[in-house]
Amino acid sequence: MCDTTPKTPIWKAIADALRSDLAEGRYTPGDKLPTEAALAERFGVNRHTVRHGISALVEEGLVRTRRGAGAFVAAIPTDYPIGQRVRFHENLIAAGRRPEKQILDVEERAATDGEAKALVINTGDPVCAYHGLSLADGQPIAVFESVFPLSRLAGMASALQDTSSVTEALRALGVNDYTRATTRLTAVRARATHALHLQVSEGDPLLRTSSVNIGEDGQAVEYGRTWFAGDRITLTLES
Template structure:
């Protein structure tokens, strides 16, 4: 007699198998899944069936897809507190993540009017422009741009060449402590270049943070702008 019991749809079986892979740690947060072609070969089905199974995991929030890039394990957002003392390495270590910074570009240039006002220097005065990428557990979570008044921090360029840490570089300049004087948060869309660095799709939501850090005497030592990947960081405002 033919077995009349209902059979599990193939796409659902594929989703269940991939869900088990995630639960067992075969793929972890931020990992790219094998291509549809590879998965189709693994399960002995066509790519449309694989796509259906992946779509189920996307709906559950376990997987996210990027056009032209593939499917990735959805990242667990990193808690990132913003208060009077914003420290990248300390924040990520406290969240149980492994911090890393990559220097993308360092150049000395003239300050714009807005930058000069933030740093309390004259428009056109030299500033060091530091562009970098922040990562948590090797996954990019933010792009940043930090501006430093060159005349006030002589040697800051060399210090940042030696270490990617802003805190360490400022300490080398004699700034043992600094605090956040102001923070402004704005929702923006990722540009093509930002999307490339952050491994997101152009137009994806980003959260931009702009802030001024001051030394103990209240004089600005850094004006920073950071673009956080919206689905990878949870910004929390700390009261001091």
């Protein structure tokens, strides 16, 4: 007598097993899953079957893959409010995440046309450009570039080397408070350098913000652009 009981496809059983691993906390957001070869050995199947199971989790948003790097547990997006007062550390702490910044580069150079227009200075005027990486719980969530007019903020490069905090660096130079005057949001694709720092694939969706911050006297003190990993952050607008 033939057994007519429906059988679960092997790839689906693998997806179910990995889904249980995630639910039980065996892997946490940002963790890398075992390689296809390791999973194939664990389940006694070929790598193609493993790949099919992982693809199901990718479609559900539980896992993300990066070519040449493997599969990673998708992070829970962090709410990040965009309003007049935007403070990286305060925002992430309020969301229950551990904030961290890494300085990639600090340089003094001439302002581009776009930077000059945003900062209300002349093209070619000296500026300080601060390139960095923002992390939440050790996972990169954004790459940023902040540009400061040296005519108003002489010594900004040294101040940023002493502290990765823009707020603290500005305070050291006499800007005790600042607010966001303008913000522009744009959906873009990750360039190779962004992909490297954010641990995503080139071409993956990013959210880019372009903003101008002003001091208490109304003068522009910072022009910033930030590229957020689209699957790790939820930007919320505050009035």
